Amino acid sequence: MRLKRLIICNYRNIESADFKPGEELTVITGANGQGKTNLLEAVWLLTGAKSFRGAKDPQLIRQGQQFGVMEGPIEREDRGEIWLRITIGTKDSPRPGRTAKMNGADAGRASEIAGVFTAVVFEPGDLELVKGSPERRRRFIDAALCQLYPGYLATLRRYSRLIAQKNSLLKFWERTPGAAEMCDAFDADLAVQGEEIRRRRLAFLSSLGPLAQKNYEEISSGSEALGLCYRCGFEAGTLAEALAASRMADRRAGFCTAGPHRDDLELVLDGRPAKNFASQGQQRSAVLSIKLAEAAVAAEVTGEHPVMLLDDVLSELDPSRQEYLLTRVRCKQTIVTACDSSLFHKAAGVMLRMEGGRLLEG
Numbered sequence: 001m002r003l004k005r006l007i008i009c010n011y012r013n014i015e016s017a018d019f020k021p022g023e024e025l026t027v028i029t030g031a032n033g034q035g036k037t038n039l040l041e042a043v044w045l046l047t048g049a050k051s052f053r054g055a056k057d058p059q060l061i062r063q064g065q066q067f068g069v070m071e072g073p074i075e076r077e078d079r080g081e082i083w084l085r086i087t088i089g090t091k092d093s094p095r096p097g098r099t100a101k102m103n104g105a106d107a108g109r110a111s112e113i114a115g116v117f118t119a120v121v122f123e124p125g126d127l128e129l130v131k132g133s134p135e136r137r138r139r140f141i142d143a144a145l146c147q148l149y150p151g152y153l154a155t156l157r158r159y160s161r162l163i164a165q166k167n168s169l170l171k172f173w174e175r176t177p178g179a180a181e182m183c184d185a186f187d188a189d190l191a192v193q194g195e196e197i198r199r200r201r202l203a204f205l206s207s208l209g210p211l212a213q214k215n216y217e218e219i220s221s222g223s224e225a226l227g228l229c230y231r232c233g234f235e236a237g238t239l240a241e242a243l244a245a246s247r248m249a250d251r252r253a254g255f256c257t258a259g260p261h262r263d264d265l266e267l268v269l270d271g272r273p274a275k276n277f278a279s280q281g282q283q284r285s286a287v288l289s290i291k292l293a294e295a296a297v298a299a300e301v302t303g304e305h306p307v308m309l310l311d312d313v314l315s316e317l318d319p320s321r322q323e324y325l326l327t328r329v330r331c332k333q334t335i336v337t338a339c340d341s342s343l344f345h346k347a348a349g350v351m352l353r354m355e356g357g358r359l360l361e362g
Helices: 036-045 124-131 134-148 150-171 179-219 239-245 247-253 280-302 319-328
Strands: 006-011 014-019 025-029 067-076 080-089 098-102 105-109 119-122 226-231 264-269 307-311 334-338 350-355 358-361
Touching (some): 006 036, 119 280, 134 280, 150 179, 239 247
Antiparallel strands (some): 006 014, 067 080, 080 098
16 A cells, blocks of 8 residues: 555645655654644545544635645555545535545545555554543544444444434433333444444454554563453343343433443553553553554555554654664555654655645755
8 A cells, every 4th residue: 555646735734735755764854833744634534534633624624715635646456546535625515524536536425435545643642542531442443443344434423323312312301202212213223233333343453452462562572461451341242231221321321321332442561451550651662562553454454554654753752662663664655754853864765844834855
């Protein structure tokens, strides 16, 4: 999997840019606030996913403009060259939001092209995978699955809509005629979608876990062991029963208390919860191990190694972890942002810099 070129127009602080990454390592340097992460984020949007920074679509359009565009050719071993175009706004479609074209043909919502171009992003906010909320960890799993299995996105969306509808019903239960029958209907569909979500998550983690564990063992020279434990509130095939058993608790709480939207991924170091005991260095090692494992799983599933996007993470790692990361991404297309170009003085690759939203030769 390679990005051959990316043409950007009216994206955040980038008025226009023609980005031509190298075959392997590309380093984008510059001071903070110049647009380095914006460029990386534009590459990420070709996956069909939302901003990895959690920004709303209107925030992605350059101030004062009506739309933003990013487009260019990617190359896959199995399908050759594919030209992708993502539009934010209403230039190519009467509907707002992000829309996509593939080889010039309308593809609908940007999410419809999920899996065509795959990438793994590693950014400072990923440290929240260790000590952040369960929602953050669920989002990590779901984002990975949406790239690997396009049908998973439809399941996740349907489940999320059902949860929202059920929660609304629970809040107004006493004022809703036939509330119990409506809740039964919601629960029947929730059980089907929720079981599929659980199955996919567990299958993904069964591949991710051993790889992450091996990576961590290498980083720590075998001094510590990393484990990933999926905490689920129901066994396979029992979600319908769990939903029925939680009906009264749901009514008291005013929201649905059972289902995969309540699950968590626990990171364990030497048998102890990492969120309680991991040092800063251990957190970085754990996240690095997981992200590299995510890329390896994607390569196994799709047959194409994803493009690696590393957003200002080397400065967060000590020299040994920097060397480990750069060694692991060798021979794979990797785009790195950094304030300090000296971190790459021994690395061979394309060097560029960002200044005020302009992409310049390094």
